Structures are given as structure tokens and as C-alpha cells.
Amino acid sequence: MSENVSKEEPIISLKNVSKYFQDKKTIDNVSLDIYRGETFVIMGCSGSGKSTMVRLMTGILKPDEGSIFIKGKDIAKISSEELDEVRKTFGMLFQYSALLDSLTVEENVALPIKEHAKLADEIIDIIIKMKLSLVGLRGYEKYYPSQISGGMRKRVGLARAIALDPDIVFYDEPTSGLDPVVGGAIDKLIKELSEKLLITSVVITHDMQSVFNIADRVAMIHKGRIVDVMPAKVLNNSSNPYIQQFINGRPNGPIDFFKEDINIEEIFGL
């Protein structure tokens, strides 16, 4: 897909978006276009604003300034009914899979189908089998989340995310808590599903291996601002000091966390 990303109409478009929490500007004047069919990774350190970006794109949060267009509709300005309709075309894979422990694998996958559609139980059962086989979990319908591994739980989360044939899937740290091999397998699955099902994928992560595995394009976010956007294949050669510090995991550089020149007197009001 990387070579053939459509440059026509972006499926997601942020225009001068800002978001404040208390007085702090968490997202600072972000403009960004994501195109149909691409796997777009937003990378950045913890607290950089990447989760807030996804909450804004999914309509969970409203921007204080700017506009967010999903398939041409400004989701901050539409009614909650219209937003629900737009959201039906989203899938979401949460950081810790967010499965309900008291429900079986098949009941977890059925949740969004039962919430959004009036289909016969027999049809839902067939859809669940189709989705579980797409993520390689045929035969695990009756298992509970506690009876399967972390990687399998992610796959159940993925089956649930694609249950309603979404156009866009948002992934929040899809490989967190997984060993590198299982993480790599999840990456492969995300890439395969995106390509096979023509899904636009928006992934937030700080797992560099995952970025190289799946991304068509990458945005680096720092302190709520987009520092750079580039194709993943040129990431290694980027001269941007933020990108270089991040991909090489260097403690020193423009991304500063521990200010060494802190004023200790000021902290304690002395």
C-alpha cells in the first residue's frame, strides 16, 4: 500500500486543532491529513499528546480550536446521532485489549454487532466465526479471556475491532505488553488486515520495531505539536533531531524530560 496511498481526498483531516486540559495546551495547532488505505503511525513519548490525538479523531474529545474532518464531515460540529453513524465505521483496538473478562471470546466479538445492528443470532454466530478465522483464532469461541495468552487477547480485540467492517481502525499501543515475537505477529496481522480489507489504520505507539513493521507514513509528536511527518522508509535517514533521538532512544537531545536546570527554590516556594 505504501507506494499507492491515494493523494486525493483525505479520510481524516485535522485543521489547526488545539486542545487544552486545565490551562495546559495538550494539542497545539495540529494539522494533519491521513489518506484512505494507508497505515499511519503517530509516534511520540509518553505524555506527548498522541493518545489525546486519537481521542480527538474518534470524537471522544472535542477540540477547543480547529476542525476534524472524517470522510468530509466535521465531527466536532455534527449532532451526536451523526457522530454515532460515523463511529459505526470505526474500529478500535485498545491498549490492553479491553476485553470483558466475564464474557467468552465470541461474546466479546459479538458486543459491537449486537450494539449497532439487529441481526439474527445465527447470522451473528457466522460473522464471529469469520472474524475469528481472519485473526487465526478459529475454535476459541468458548474460551474466556483469562484462559488465553496476551497475544491471543489482542487478536480477540482485533476481531472485535473489525466486527462491523470498519473503514478506519485506531490502534492504541497494539504491541504493548507483548514479547517481540508475539508483537511482530500482531504487527503482521494489522498489516495484512489493512491491506486485505482496505482499512485505513491509525496506530499510536512508541514501539520502534512496530513502526518499521507496519507504517506507511509516520508523524512524530512532541509536546502536542507535530514535529515531522514522513514516509516510514526514510525515517532512519531523517536529519530531524527529534526523530533521531526518538528512534535511537537517546536520553539527551531536543526531547527533554528531566530538566537539569530546575529551580529547587521555586518548587518549594522559597
Next chain:
Amino acid sequence: MNINTEKKNEVIICHIDGDININTSPQLRKAFEEFVEKDMKKIIVDFSSVSYIDSSGLATFIELLQRLKKSGGSFRICSMNQKVKNIFEVTKLHKIFEIFDTQSSAENNF
């Protein structure tokens, strides 16, 4: 979505016009239930005016296949556009359905 049916000898030809999605697939399921109840054993579904089918639509076809298998019947699909064909191929369902390029080839030897 509109469903029009015609009978040619003992074959039912079902022309579908419109998208088969989560809102319209229950209507299709109802039509299929009628075919099975009336013990129709040979069904051709014409996809020439179908531009999209979602998972609920695919599931409806799988259910029809399961029911016809039990009753000794069979069905064929014809005239899919490439986009719809891709959906069947991605889900590997093209392996379990009898798919024909044209209605006349589907009618042949049925």
C-alpha cells in the same frame, strides 16, 4: 436494496439491486428463508447490480448454503463486479460458493 425473483423451469433467479449491508441483509435473509421453506432446490443469485457486500451479507449467504446443503439443494452466484469478487476472495469464501461470470453460464447444466 431491491430483490426481484424470476423462475426459469425449476431454477429461481434472484436479482439483487443495491448494497448488501447490515441494514439490508435481514431483508435478503427473509427472501432466502422463503426459498428454503418453499423447498426450492436451485437458486441463482445475480450480483450484477450489487456494488458492496459486508460481513452480515456474507454470513447470510453462508447460512443459505448451510440450509441448502441440508435440504439437498444448491445455489450459484453470478455477475459479480471485481470489488465484490475481491471481498469473497479476501475472506476465502470464493472457495465454498459456486461463482460464475455470467447468468447464462450459471444456468448451464444446473
